[in-house]
Amino acid sequence: MNPTQFSWPAGKRMALSLSFDDGRESQWRHALPLLDAHGVHATFYPMPAAVREHLEPWCAAVAAGHEIGNHSATHPCSGNFRFSRHNALEDMSLEQVEQGELLGANRQLEELLGVHPRTFAYPCGQTTVGRGESVRSYVPAVARHFLAGRLFFSEMHNDPAYCDLHQLYAVTMDNTDAAGVDALLDAARAEGGWLILAGHDAGPQGARQTTILETLEHLCRMAAEPENGIWLDTVEHIAEHVRNNRCAHGDARI
Numbered sequence: 001m002n003p004t005q006f007s008w009p010a011g012k013r014m015a016l017s018l019s020f021d022d023g024r025e026s027q028w029r030h031a032l033p034l035l036d037a038h039g040v041h042a043t044f045y046p047m048p049a050a051v052r053e054h055l056e057p058w059c060a061a062v063a064a065g066h067e068i069g070n071h072s073a074t075h076p077c078s079g080n081f082r083f084s085r086h087n088a089l090e091d092m093s094l095e096q097v098e099q100g101e102l103l104g105a106n107r108q109l110e111e112l113l114g115v116h117p118r119t120f121a122y123p124c125g126q127t128t129v130g131r132g133e134s135v136r137s138y139v140p141a142v143a144r145h146f147l148a149g150r151l152f153f154s155e156m157h158n159d160p161a162y163c164d165l166h167q168l169y170a171v172t173m174d175n176t177d178a179a180g181v182d183a184l185l186d187a188a189r190a191e192g193g194w195l196i197l198a199g200h201d202a203g204p205q206g207a208r209q210t211t212i213l214e215t216l217e218h219l220c221r222m223a224a225e226p227e228n229g230i231w232l233d234t235v236e237h238i239a240e241h242v243r244n245n246r247c248a249h250g251d252a253r254i
């Protein structure tokens, strides 16, 4: 597909998605009220256990139009992270990931919130099980069950004419100030890209793994200014647009 054939909705020169992982308490305490005040829809990838613990604010998030995606049932990462040593991707099979983590979390989120997750965020941004010669990718399992899959700790935006919808780049927005996100927005706009930002907690500057509320507010304000040409929407809605646009141009890479 010729990149010039790809187009964002009228007047938009780039796309932006804001996403938050794990379903941490500060997300519904601090991020959701701010997003709702600006009429911005974000994508949340909560652990089912976190939703079960605080059902009411997560139901309210669904009612307000935010996307709830799948972030697995038990958050398996490489055992190189000590917190995951007893739930390590190295020791898992593809079957365990597909049935237990992907479909299991979908079932729980459907039961709890009445939503069917359409996008997935890889815990720790990692995509494989096993080790060495027996490593297998679980990207194909994500592709079987989801419209899109989101990585983590990537360097840049996605090229909507080329990117793999099941390995979407996502740049961290934790501990990033307004100038930091402006640089990412400028780079995405220059190439007509889709910038996906990913965060964890939401709060004041200086805390670990925390999206600074002032930065979040800045992003909402930037997106509200028409001259900035930013289409700010959920991972699901933008992935749908990308897929449909490619279909319309006969591109098989969907």
Ligand SMILES: [Zn+2]
Binding pocket: 021, 022, 071, 075, 123, 124
């Ligand atoms: Zn996570």
